[in-house]
Amino acid sequence: MSFLDLExxxxxxxxxxxxxxxxxxxxxxxxxxxxVGPSGCGKSTLLRMIAGLEDITDGEIKLDNKIINxxxxxxxxxxMVFQNYALYPHMNVFKNLxxxxxxxxxxKEKIEKKVNEVAELLEIxxxxxxxxxxxxxGQRQRVAMGRAIVRNPKAFLFDEPLSxxxxxxxxxxxxxxxxxxxxxxxxxxxxxHDQVEAMTLGDRLAVIxxxxxxxxxxxxxxxxNPATFFVAEFIGTPQMNFINGKIKSNNxxxxxxxxxxxxxxxxxxxxxxxxxxxxxxxPQGNIQMKVDLIEKLxxxxxxxxxxxxxxxxxYRENGNTNIKVNNEITxxxxxxxxxxxxxxTKKRLN
Amino acid sequence: MKRVQFSSYFTQYFFIAPQLAIILIFLYxxxxxxxxxxxxxxxxxxxxxxxxxxxxxxxxxxDPNYITALKFTLxxxxxxxxFSCSIGLLLAVQANNVIHGKSAxxxxxxxxxAIAPAVVGVTxxxxxxxxxxxxxxxxxxxxxxxxxDNVYDAYIYVFIAASWKQISANFIFFLAGLQTIQxxxxxxxxxxxxSSFRRFWTITFPLLMPTTFFLIIINITYSFFxxxxxxxxxxxxxxxxxxxxxxxxxxxxxxRGLDLGSAGAQSIIMMLIVLVITVFxxxxxxxxxxxx
Numbered sequence: 130m131s132f133l134d135l136e137x138x139x140x141x142x143x144x145x146x147x148x149x150x151x152x153x154x155x156x157x158x159x160x161x162x163x164x165v166g167p168s169g170c171g172k173s174t175l176l177r178m179i180a181g182l183e184d185i186t187d188g189e190i191k192l193d194n195k196i197i198n199x200x201x202x203x204x205x206x207x208x209m210v211f212q213n214y215a216l217y218p219h220m221n222v223f224k225n226l227x228x229x230x231x232x233x234x235x236x237k238e239k240i241e242k243k244v245n246e247v248a249e250l251l252e253i254x255x256x257x258x259x260x261x262x263x264x265x266x267g268q269r270q271r272v273a274m275g276r277a278i279v280r281n282p283k284a285f286l287f288d289e290p291l292s293x294x295x296x297x298x299x300x301x302x303x304x305x306x307x308x309x310x311x312x313x314x315x316x317x318x319x320x321x322h323d324q325v326e327a328m329t330l331g332d333r334l335a336v337i338x339x340x341x342x343x344x345x346x347x348x349x350x351x352x353x354n355p356a357t358f359f360v361a362e363f364i365g366t367p368q369m370n371f372i373n374g375k376i377k378s379n380n381x382x383x384x385x386x387x388x389x390x391x392x393x394x395x396x397x398x399x400x401x402x403x404x405x406x407x408x409x410x411x412p413q414g415n416i417q418m419k420v421d422l423i424e425k426l427x428x429x430x431x432x433x434x435x436x437x438x439x440x441x442x443x444y445r446e447n448g449n450t451n452i453k454v455n456n457e458i459t460x461x462x463x464x465x466x467x468x469x470x471x472x473x474t475k476k477r478l479n
Numbered sequence: 480m481k482r483v484q485f486s487s488y489f490t491q492y493f494f495i496a497p498q499l500a501i502i503l504i505f506l507y508x509x510x511x512x513x514x515x516x517x518x519x520x521x522x523x524x525x526x527x528x529x530x531x532x533x534x535x536x537x538x539x540x541x542d543p544n545y546i547t548a549l550k551f552t553l554x555x556x557x558x559x560x561x562f563s564c565s566i567g568l569l570l571a572v573q574a575n576n577v578i579h580g581k582s583a584x585x586x587x588x589x590x591x592x593a594i595a596p597a598v599v600g601v602t603x604x605x606x607x608x609x610x611x612x613x614x615x616x617x618x619x620x621x622x623x624x625x626x627x628d629n630v631y632d633a634y635i636y637v638f639i640a641a642s643w644k645q646i647s648a649n650f651i652f653f654l655a656g657l658q659t660i661q662x663x664x665x666x667x668x669x670x671x672x673x674s675s676f677r678r679f680w681t682i683t684f685p686l687l688m689p690t691t692f693f694l695i696i697i698n699i700t701y702s703f704f705x706x707x708x709x710x711x712x713x714x715x716x717x718x719x720x721x722x723x724x725x726x727x728x729x730x731x732x733x734x735r736g737l738d739l740g741s742a743g744a745q746s747i748i749m750m751l752i753v754l755v756i757t758v759f760x761x762x763x764x765x766x767x768x769x770x771x
Contacts, residue, residue: 143578182666203673215663219685228681229671276667 131155132316133162133179133284138188140174140340148174150340151188156333159314161307163331167363168322171340173288176320180209180286193283203232208277209286213293214269216261222248222272223257229280247279250309267298274309285310285317291326303330324364328352336360354468358475361402361468367431370408370442372401373472381469384438386416388462392469392479399478402468405431408444410452414461418442420454434458516743535744544720545745548728552703555637555724559702563642564694567649568687572679574650575657585654592647596705600712603640607713614639626714630721633714637722640713641706648701649694656690657683688768692760699756703749725749 133156140149149171156162164172177183179190181202190197197205208229216225226244235243248254251271261269270290277285287306291299307330310317321327327334328348336343336351336359344356355361361369374383376394381387381401408416418434421441430450433443444460452458469478517535519528539545574584594602606614607626618624618635626633660683668682684691707726710716716723716731723731725745733742 180666180670182669201673202670207670209667209670211663211667213661213663215661215667217664217668217682219688228668232672232674232677276671280671 132158132160132193133318134189134191135175135179136189136191138175138178138190139186140171140178140183141186148340149178152340152342153188154335154342154345156316156318158316160332161310161317161319161330163327163334164318164320164337165324165327165331165334165363166322166337170337172320172322172337174340175337176209176286176288176318179284179318180207181205182209203229206283207286208280208282208284209288210273210277210290212289214261214273214290216269216272216276218261221258221260222253222264222275225261225272226257226275226279229276243279243281247275250278251275266294267302270294270302271305274306278309278313283316285315287317287319289321290319291321292323299326306330324366328364336363338363354477355402356477358400358402358470361470365404367405367443367445369402369404369468370440370444372403372436372440372442374399374401376469381467383440385436385440388415390467390469391465394469394478397478398472400470400472400475402470403462403466405443405445407463407466408442408460409463410446410458411461412459414459416442416460416462418458418460420452420456420458423450423452423454425450513743513746516739517747518743520740531740535740536748539741539744539748544723545728547721548723548725551634551722552725554634555641555706556699556702558634558638559642559645559706560695560698562638563645563698564649564691566642567646567694568653568691570646570650571653571657572683575654588650589647591644592651594644595708596641596644597708597712599644600640600709603636603643603709603713607636607640626717628718630718633718633722637706637710637714641702641709645698645701649698652690652694652697653687656687660686692764692768695764696757696760700753703753725752 135152135154137151137153138149139147139151141147152175154162164175166172174183178185179192181197181200185198192205192207217228220228223244226247227240230240230243244257245254248257251274253268253271253275256264256268256272261272264272270293273290290306291302294302303326306319319326319330321330331348333345333347334351335345338359344351344360346354346356351360352364355364355369358371362371372383372385374381376382376390376392376397376399378395379392380389381399383401416436418436420432420434422433424431424433425448427448429448430446431443432446432450432452433441436442442460446452467479470476471478518530518532520531520534521528570588574581574588577584591599606612609615609625609627615624615626618632624632624635626636664682664686665678668678672678672681703724704726706724707730710722710724710727711730714722716727720728726749729742729745729749732738732745
């Protein structure tokens with residue numbers, strides 16, 4: 130059942146910039162939805178509109194069947210975790226956690242009980258009397274989470290909460306957030322520009338570009354069946370290979386290579402996409418490549434090179450490859466694993 | 480680190496000589512002179528002076544006019560500091576929230592800061608002149624305002640004249656202070672607290688405390704020392720010396736009355752007062768401030 134609904138939501142700034150353009154999306158109860166996209170794509174604006182920090186130019190946002198467009202942020206029953214924690218620096222952790230409850234007029238005993246519960250859950254009990262400045266990055270992050278949890282909201286909103294943490298901690302906190310969210314079953318929206326975060330955290334992803342949702346789906350769906358050229362390009366490291374060409378009677382024809390494929394398209398300019406792991410060295414292959422660079426990552430190796438028409442192509446090999454720079458190799462495309470995009474509309478064709 | 484070595488002591492002293500000369504002539508020499516004046520009495524024609532111990536101080540402190548000036552100065556400091564800080568803060572908060580024409584508001588509010596105190600006094604004079612003054616006539620219509628005769632009306636006159644310019648100064652610092660507060664902290668509080676009034680007093684104001692503390696000291700110093708020009712161009716102490724500040728009185732007694740002994744003693748008393756106020760502030764207030 131849908132719980133948080135966006136209907137044709139639009140945001141136009143006073144200077145005329147369209148940050149979000151007629152976006153519709155429904156998020157089911159208990160789901161963790163990730164908004165992912167490059168910086169400036171409107172993902173944060175969308176989140177801030179749900180939180181009530183930006184007003185909505187057009188459209189409707191519903192939370193639990195109630196339109197919240199005009200509801201005061203403090204009464205929307207949402208809690209937000211900010212990128213730089215946004216803890217109140219002059220208050221100790223206890224006061225940071227209790228501030229929202231206090232303003233709602235909860236009784237002192239109730240506040241104390243709740244704060245202690247949350248502090249226990251997040252293992253920050255011993256820091257309750259400390260000021261934020263006396264905490265490490267990870268601890269501050271937990272206090273910020275605590276401040277959201279303590280309000281018992283209908284939705285959690287995360288605005289790139291991991292980007293201030295160092296790489297090792299980021300991985301840990303990511304797992305913590307995911308576990309907590311599942312444990313508490315609270316509907317959540319998580320904004321990030323990091324696709325690893327997006328893939329690992331999300332029950333579903335909304336890939337956003339220039340104020341428009343390009344695709345919504347489970348991480349695997351989005352990875353395996355990108356709906357547009359943008360999604361294909363944005364999701365996956367190393368990036369998908371793209372080759373411009375044409376389809377003629379079930380054949381893809383480009384300057385570098387041709388291959389036969391099963392499609393009902395004819396005589397159309399297309400972009401042919403193939404993920405690095407869907408290429409393998411084989412004598413029957415149709416792409417000839419001269420190796421330019423080898424990245425050995427341990428578990429696997431990424432091999433980069435040029436095809437006959439100088440397209441830069443990469444593919445994934447097992448860790449200890451014996452291919453050398455300047456080798457000439459032939460690559461085979463894994464059956465049916467290619468992606469075709471319209472050259473004009475950039476939409477998926479197959 | 481590499482240290483620069485000079486071949487002789489002469490070069491070093493040569494370079495700091497201009498600065499030292501300025502400090503000696505304009506800072507230390509007057510201090511020495513003040514002490515000399517305070518503890519001596521000069522004859523009427525300035526031909527000789529003799530050491531008089533604390534006579535000048537006793538004379539000053541037993542003068543009822545001095546006590547009047549002291550009382551007025553304390554009220555003056557409190558009122559100017561309180562009103563110019565709170566109005567400056569109010570304007571800064573409002574200007575910070577304005578979306579359209581933000582820079583126009585800021586510029587207009589900052590302008591008075593550039594005006595010299597004496598010019599402020601002259602300008603205020605126009606507003607409070609008996610025949611032409613807009614404010615004189617306005618207040619006169621309300622309750623028969625007449626600062627030539629009524630002490631409290633004269634207070635109102637100098638309070639308005641002296642705080643007007645200072646509001647701008649406070650505005651600038653408060654605005655700068657507001658802009659250093661992280662936007663996301665304010666946003667977090669918007670989600671946590673519905674009442675913007677409460678938000679201001681529980682989040683914004685505590686985070687502005689370092690600025691406020693700084694401004695309180697600046698304003699006390701201003702109303703104590705820098706308002707001489709304003710008094711001299713507005714009431715000149717009228718009615719009957721009720722609006723003389725300590726600095727103004729010291730100046731009048733010393734340079735118009737040519738009683739240098741009394742002026743010197745008054746200066747030293749003022750120095751002690753400022754010392755006490757400052758120590759008190761740092762001791763009791765600063766500890767309660769959160770610095771980021």
